[in-house]
Amino acid sequence: MEPVPSENPAGEALHRALGLTDDEAAQITAILGRPPTHVELAMYAVMWSEHCSYKSSRLHLRRLPTEAPQVLVGPGENAGVVDVGDGIAVAIRIESHNHPSAVEPYQGAATGVGGILRDIFTMGARPIALMDPLFFGDLDDPRTRWLVEGVVAGISGYGNSVGVPTVGGELTFAPGYARNPLVNVLCLGVLPVDRLVLGRASGAGNLAVLLGSLTGRDGIGGVSVLASAGFGAEAADDAKRPSVQVGDPFEEKRLIEACLELLDRHLVVGIQDLGGAGLACATSETAARGGMGMDVDVRAVPRREDGMAPFEVMTSESQERMLAIVAPADLAAVQAVCERWEVRASVVGTVTEPAGAAGAAGAVGSGEVVTGATTMSAHPPAGRLRILDGPGGAVLADVPAASLSDDAPLYQRPLAPPADLQQRRSADPAALPAPSDCTSDMLAMLLDPAWVFRQYDHDLLLNTVVGPGGDAVVLRLAAPGLPPSGKGLALSTDSNPRWCSVDPRLGTELLVAESALNVACGGAHPVALVNCLNFGNPEHPEVMWQLSEAVDGMASACRALGIPVVGGNVSLYNESGGADIDPTPVVAVLGVVERLERVPPSVALADGGTIVALGPRTTGLAGSRWAVERRGHRGGALTPWDAEEHARLLGLVADLVGRDGLLQGVHDVADGGIAVALAECALRSGVGARVGGIDGHGELFSEAAGRVLVCTADPAAVEAAAAGAGIGARVLGRAGGDRIVVDGLVDVTLAEAAAAWRGALADHLDPSRDPATS
């Protein structure tokens, strides 16, 4: 049946209002061989938006290394999956929910958590941990405080209720994020290797069953309007407000249990979550991946509101919904499982033969060559997604299923480094006057994130061995249904917009290095990396240059350290009032602790212990917090790293951490350099320190990668191990007393440092939200 032309044929203005360019609209017409209907135009608009199609970034992402023996599923699926041994696989994904959180922080962050959870259990994995890297403007701004409080409350409100621990994250404050905060959400799940499922529709005649919440007008056009357009005037923000989605963590909890039971009992042949672009995305992607078609009856979709148009039903982003592909014989069993978990299940479609095989069902598997001659498009034989108005009703849309995703435009956008690049690189902050006393600079860089993570329940499921606040989170590898294992997982999320602003390529390399080192501080070796690339407007050549450089830096560091990239997300158009955010790639490295037999040493000192610095000595300050935040200096050249030496350091640190009782504390040197690393160790354990031999403020505040502080009762053993690994080791001083002293540079009481550390965040924010004060 031919689609019924829309009574008000889609005009020029309509496709532009939906965010499609004239060229894109012409391409749709070429694919279909006729002008699109309203429903078709709406589906292409959401699927071809930047958010869903990665049209500006895909060309660059291809340069990332994605293969390794442990990788079961790489980028492109709902989540990356790696085999960690013992018959267990780990699913991991990170996503952004930046723009929804800027408009309505509580629900924006909450639905971000809900969405990332669905990406994980879609793969058959049970979600066991969440992490949230967050970026805000300065706390002096009342709007920032409102955003921080709303986002953190949204994450805790959803995560704590759904029963998945939020085990850590990152917290960055910088003026560039004032009107465009970044809210990235990561989820980790575990599964028996044999339960791995992919979002594929197979078997003509199988049923598409929609599970979960009713469909409302939530986020209509949200993907294309919210995620793919920059924020302009305040008034425009108001106009975008009606598309806010509301999360329901209890519905999600039921959905998790129902879906995992369906998968355990092999009652579904494929399953896919509904996220951005809703049903349009879930139906077309499952069909396209399976090489099949699908007929969807838009009237069969249960709705929350009256009078919804078919295009609204197909693009709604109502939360807590999944699409399962079910053999007809299993439908009754699926419905019984869903009833038990009080999850709604409605048959909304049927899997159909690919074009060319239609009407020749008997030919399936006969080896006949399908000619695929079709006058409607130039596509090879492929399934068609048809949207029907009731069974046997009017055809509202009839498109090649794969065209919504595979034919999305691919842009080689112009890229160019900033004109003043060389000038900025040659402005070394070493030329800045040395402070006469480094104490005040150190105190100003201390920030205890406890106000945030105390609102998260990080002990849910009882797997958390090392929770938030340290270098890496460490979890037991255990969950219902998993084979027994003595292994552990270590996870770290990292970002550094200061480094990446100075040098996006080397900055991203150092980021990968730091994240891998954090995981080593948890006693693990790295097995996979996921990334969330938060950048400004891709139509600005400088932003595309930043993105391209960051991808190259990530690729080179991952290759050097042998870490495959198993997934990623790109968030563009992060800008306000024409100003792009600093390039903010976020990476998360997953590591495996082969034998998790004891709690690893934490960020701490022990009275009488010897403090040893591992790694090279450096004084470079480019991109450091001291230069950028304390002196407003954003130039210079980042200190390069030696990847081969770094790989040896990773092995050394994981080895030392794993030795029984050798280390009393361990902390990588990162933001704020040795000064802040030492102070954090002292403050978290309540033990002072006296160290010396630091070469001025340069060595004290340098953030060059590849350095670790350890506290040990047996420095000779540490030095011997370091010498064996070819890594420099140097005794800096001893732990003890009630002061933090760096000879000639810093002298402060623990009490004064603790007040600065604890107050940096908590003094600005709503005390009633901090469980520690109630």
Place this chain on the structure above:
Amino acid sequence: MPDVGRYEVLVEVRLRPGIADPQGATVERALPALGFDAVHRVRVGKAIRFEVDAADERAARSVTADLAGRLLSNPVIEDTEVLVCRPVDGATVASGAVAGAHDVHTEAGSGGRP
């Protein structure tokens, strides 16, 4: 000005049409278990009661709508409505603390966020 005085007001804060209401949906789902199987379209909101001094009823409504939009609700997802606004019997008001003596913004949702 015969109407000058104190007004008793009741404001309803409710989710905007089309915004998902998990709490309402949960209530609706639970009702049949108690035998109430004829209840539909449950929406949960909140009602706030207070008194306001104003030059007249119109001014009382106006200031109430303004403060409801700016403090009592989240205009991103909620609407407000002044359900009741009536004089409190026998109350007298000192001059100088009366709403309506100056311009009042009436559009709910015009502010409220810093």
